[in-house]
Amino acid sequence: MTDAEWVVVQPLLPVPGWMQSKGRQPEAYCHRAMLDAIGHLLDNGIKWRAMPADFPPWDRVYAFSAVGAIAA
Structure with a gap:
């Protein structure tokens, strides 16, 4: 994914719970x-x-x- 594509896609992804101060652990892998x-x-x-x-x-x-x- 190019940097230009990432700039468009990133805002569409949900914000991880740990970044919203919900007490969850940081995710192990980058989106x-x-x-x-x-x-x-x-x-x-x-x-x-x-x-x-x-x-x-x-x-x-x-x-x-x-x-x-869906499978979960």
Whole structure:
């Protein structure tokens, strides 16, 4: 994701609970890294478990995605 794309997308994402002083722990992975991983998955048609090591763990990316939210 380019910096210009990130400027457009970032305001559309929900604010993490820890940033709203709700007492939650900070998230372990950056939203931009999560979106890059989802983009890689969609672009290359790979399986979740085949996510390259350059990205966050597949199960965290899955939980972050809409698919993970629907399946939970």
